[in-house]
Amino acid sequence: MQYLLKAEIRKLFKQSKTYYALGALFSIELLILFSAYYQGTTIIDLLLENLKQKFYFEGTLLNGNLLIYLILNTLWFHLPLILMIIVSGTLTSEYKDRTLQTIMLQPVSKWKFILSKYIVAIAFTLMVVALLAISSFGLSYAFFGKGDLVVYLNGLNFFDATDAIKRLQWSFVSGALSMVFFSVASLTIAILFKEATKTWIVSAFFLILSNILLKVDFGDNWFNQLFFAKLNDTWQYFFYYTINWQQIIFNSVLSLIYCMLFMGAGIYWFHKKDIG
Amino acid sequence: MIISGTNLSKVYGKRKVLDNVSIGCASGEICGLLGANGAGKTTLFKILFGLITPDTGKVVLPNQSIKPIGGIIEKPALYEYLNAQDNIHLFASIQGLQLTKQEIATHLIRVGLPIDRNDKVENFSMGMKQRLGIAIALLNNPACLVLDEPFTGLDPLGVSSLRKLIADLAEKEGLAIILSSHIIEELSKLCHTLYVLKEGKLVNAGPAQQLIAENTDVYNICADNIKQAECLKNYQVEFKGNCAMVTIAASAVPYLIQLLDKEQIYITSCTPELSMEKLFETNR
Numbered sequence: 079m080q081y082l083l084k085a086e087i088r089k090l091f092k093q094s095k096t097y098y099a100l101g102a103l104f105s106i107e108l109l110i111l112f113s114a115y116y117q118g119t120t121i122i123d124l125l126l127e128n129l130k131q132k133f134y135f136e137g138t139l140l141n142g143n144l145l146i147y148l149i150l151n152t153l154w155f156h157l158p159l160i161l162m163i164i165v166s167g168t169l170t171s172e173y174k175d176r177t178l179q180t181i182m183l184q185p186v187s188k189w190k191f192i193l194s195k196y197i198v199a200i201a202f203t204l205m206v207v208a209l210l211a212i213s214s215f216g217l218s219y220a221f222f223g224k225g226d227l228v229v230y231l232n233g234l235n236f237f238d239a240t241d242a243i244k245r246l247q248w249s250f251v252s253g254a255l256s257m258v259f260f261s262v263a264s265l266t267i268a269i270l271f272k273e274a275t276k277t278w279i280v281s282a283f284f285l286i287l288s289n290i291l292l293k294v295d296f297g298d299n300w301f302n303q304l305f306f307a308k309l310n311d312t313w314q315y316f317f318y319y320t321i322n323w324q325q326i327i328f329n330s331v332l333s334l335i336y337c338m339l340f341m342g343a344g345i346y347w348f349h350k351k352d353i354g
Numbered sequence: 355m356i357i358s359g360t361n362l363s364k365v366y367g368k369r370k371v372l373d374n375v376s377i378g379c380a381s382g383e384i385c386g387l388l389g390a391n392g393a394g395k396t397t398l399f400k401i402l403f404g405l406i407t408p409d410t411g412k413v414v415l416p417n418q419s420i421k422p423i424g425g426i427i428e429k430p431a432l433y434e435y436l437n438a439q440d441n442i443h444l445f446a447s448i449q450g451l452q453l454t455k456q457e458i459a460t461h462l463i464r465v466g467l468p469i470d471r472n473d474k475v476e477n478f479s480m481g482m483k484q485r486l487g488i489a490i491a492l493l494n495n496p497a498c499l500v501l502d503e504p505f506t507g508l509d510p511l512g513v514s515s516l517r518k519l520i521a522d523l524a525e526k527e528g529l530a531i532i533l534s535s536h537i538i539e540e541l542s543k544l545c546h547t548l549y550v551l552k553e554g555k556l557v558n559a560g561p562a563q564q565l566i567a568e569n570t571d572v573y574n575i576c577a578d579n580i581k582q583a584e585c586l587k588n589y590q591v592e593f594k595g596n597c598a599m600v601t602i603a604a605s606a607v608p609y610l611i612q613l614l615d616k617e618q619i620y621i622t623s624c625t626p627e628l629s630m631e632k633l634f635e636t637n638r
Contacts, residue, residue, distance in 0.1 A: 081447045088444060093435055176431035180487075183403055184449045185421045185494065191448075353405045 082186070082194035090168060090198060099164045100206070106156055107149065107210060111217055114148035115140070141225030142218035143242040149214050150249055150313065155289060158257055161206065162264035162281040165199040169265060170274035182353045192348040196265060196341050203261040207254040211247075229317045237317075245321075249313035252326065255333045256310045260285060262337045266344035269351075306336045355414075356381050356530035357423060357498040362401055362411035364394075371397045372408070373554045379498065379530040379547070384520065386545030386562060387534040388633075394554040395534040399427055399502050402532075416497050421449065425500030429507070430487025434476035438467060438486050441475060445490045465489040465519060481512030488519070499523060501533040505540050517544055538628050542566050552634050567604035569633040570626040574599055577614065577621045585613035599627065 090096055172178035181191060227242035229235045237245060264281045271277045291307035302308055312329040315322055358378035364371050372394045379385040389395045400406040402413055403423060415422035432441050439458050446453045453461070459469040465485040475483065484504055491499060501520070505513050521544060523529045535541050541548060541562065548565045550558035558565060576597040580586075583598070589610075590601040602610060607624065614621055 081450055085444050085448045089433065092433075092440075175434065176428070177433055179405065179427055180431045180445070180490065181448065182405055183423075183425060183427070183491070184445060186448050352400075352407060 079190055079194065082190055083197060086168070086194050086198040087201075090202060093171075095167065096164060099160050100209075103157065103160055103206065103210065104213065107153075107213060108217070110149050110152050111145060111214075111221075114145050114152075115222070117148075140222065141227075141239075142215070142220075142222040143225060143227040143237075143239060143246060145218040145222055146214050146246050147227060147229060147317070149218070150246070150253065153210065154253060154256065154310065154313075155285070157206070157210065158260035158285055159282065161203055161257055161261050162285065163278060165202070165261045166264040166268035166277045166281055167274065168195060168199065169268040170272065170277050173272045174274060179353055188353075189345050189349045192269070192345050196262060196344070199261045199265050200258050203257050204254055207250060207257055211250040215246075231314065231317050235317060235319050245316040249316045252313040252316065252330065255330055256312070259306070259310075259333055259337050259340075260288075262340045262344075266340045266347075269344045269348045304332065306333070309333045309336070355379065357402065357413070357415055357532070359398070359402055359413045360411055362398065362408045362413070364397055364401065364406065364408050371554050372401070374411070375551070375554070375556045376411075377402075377532070377549055377556075379532050381497065381530050382524050382528045383547060384524045384531045384533065384545045385547045385549065386541035387532060387549050387551060388536070388538060388541055389534070389551035390536055392553075393536075393551040395551055396428060396502055397554075398551070399425070399500055399532075399534065402500055403427070419495070419497055421494035421496045423498045423500060424491035424493070424496035425498075425502070426484070426487040426491055426504065427500075427502045429480075429503070430483045430490075432475050432483060432486060432490070435474055437472050437474055438462060438478070438482075439472070441486060442489060442493070446493050449494055451493060461489045461493070462486075464492070466515065479512070480507040481509070481516065484508065484512075484516060485519070492523075496529075498530040498532070501531070503535055504533055505535060505537065513540070520544060538566075538630070538633075539625075542626070542628075550633055557634055565633070566626055566628055570604055570628050571632075572599050572601050572627040572629075573607055574623070574625045574627050575610075575614070575621055576623045577619045579619055580621075583614055583617055583619050585610065585617060597623075 169178075172181070182188065224239045224243070226239055227237045227245075229237070263284060264277070267280050267284065268277045271280060288307040288310060291305070292310055296302040296305070309329045309332055312326055312333070315326050315329075355378040358376075360376045362375045362377075363373055375394070375398060377385070377387070377398065387395050387398065397406065401408045403425065404413070405427075433444065436444065439455070439462070442458050442461055443453060446458075462469050465488050467482060467485050467489065471478075475486065478486065488499070488501070491501075504516060504520070508516060517540070520531060520533065524531050533541070533544070545562040548558070548560065548562040549556060550565075558569075574597050577583075578596060580596055580598045581593055586598060586600065592599040600610070604626070611621065611624065
């Protein structure tokens with residue numbers, strides 16, 4: 079198994095498309111950073127025009143913490159999209175180039191092979207989120223410094239700089255779990271569809287649908303609590319004044335269960351289906 | 355038999371792509387699978403490799419070996435963004451083989467590939483890719499090698515050198531080799547045994563030379579002055595340039611060659627013109 083994992087890592091990092099995708103992610107991050115800076119000024123001015131006259135805010139409100147929060151808000155669409163393309167590509171390219179067939183001609187267990195793909199996909203996703211988190215913190219603080227964070231979430235919530243950093247870090251951890259879910263789902267979709275374009279279309283549709291359903295209020299019932307699309311904004315729970323840890327843990331465990339279900343289904347299908 | 359498949363059948367939708375086919379190959383033997391495109395050769399190979407589950411029948415492989423069977427299906431599928439050494443290293447590592455640089459070089463030399471090429475496989479010729487594919491197939495020393503259309507896309511030099519490699523692997527290393535082609539000439543030069551597939555059915559099988567002799571009525575005999583041969587007047591002959599298409603039984607060919615020699619007509623080639631219609635007639 080460890081040899082399969084090493085081989086998967088080697089393949090992933092030997093392909094130029096991986097670096098193109100990473101380059102695209104960091105370019106988008108930079109773009110968000112600068113557009114957030116200009117949009118942020120307007121939003122802050124609008125929101126705090128009256129409050130600034132009555133309250134004292136430490137430092138400037140347009141600071142690194144606010145920019146990281148704005149990056150977080152935009153990150154969770156294009157990041158899963160690019161991750162889904164890379165992750166599903168690790169399998170669809172093997173179908174297209176028929177290297178999968180060459181692998182299956184070797185004494186390699188089918189389920190171990192596909193499990194190693196899932197594990198590497200998860201590790202790669204976590205690595206990308208970690209890199210984006212580090213670069214977001216690094217760039218934002220380097221150019222805009224630290225300061226108190228103001229967030230509009232059912233009203234204005236203010237967090238002092240130290241508290242804001244912790245909340246931002248936790249939200250990256252929570253967001254990483256959502257990204258893992260989308261990566262796992264895309265690999266399962268690749269197993270089902272085999273062909274790259276079909277897989278990308280279905281993955282993009284899955285992502286868009288999840289984002290649309292996330293915004294739909296199904297009322298205060300079990301469906302609203304348990305449906306996977308509703309778990310993807312768990313990271314936002316860290317920006318309510320009181321953090322609802324119970325709900326966050328519940329959502330995280332549920333996300334993990336969804337990941338396992340998608341992964342289990344993928345391994346089962348891959349093992350059952352003929353190759354070639 | 356090192357490898358055997360018995361009563362193998364496979365249906366896709368309403369189409370029966372393989373119908374009760376049995377095949378076997380012994381150590382050091384080269385078996386040829388002849389059939390037109392779509393005859394079911396690749397499906398049969400995929401079943402032998404376990405990539406496809408047959409609807410009926412079973413495949414028996416040597417169970418004491420880690421890798422009982424190696425091979426290439428359709429064309430060599432390699433990681434084009436890696437070089438030859440990295441491809442061998444990767445395919446070796448996934449099956450638990452940790453090869454040193456020297457061992458990788460040995461594998462390359464074994465199939466006649468240069469060890470100093472470090473560029474990506476995407477720059478390789480088809481012949482080199484075939485060789486690299488064979489090197490990968492031979493990792494972990496399988497007892498049987500299965501090659502699907504190995505000569506497709508190769509130039510004459512490539513065909514000749516690959517033919518030598520396959521013959522050496524069977525003769526010197528005792529591998530059971532099954533190869534498919536729709537070109538009878540390639541199979542007749544290499545194979546000990548021939549299996550003929552038509553529309554998923556095995557229509558003919560037996561020792562290659564015997565099958566060729568039984569199904570050959572015409573021989574193409576070439577010589578500079580072939581048209582002057584007196585002995586050819588006793589046969590039905592059609593001249594084409596410096597060659598004569600002679601209708602003759604296989605057993606009578608040596609005598610005709612002697613007669614031509616006596617007339618000082620020195621032949622440059624004598625090739626059986628196999629009757630494909632006859633070969634593909636159902637004899638089973």
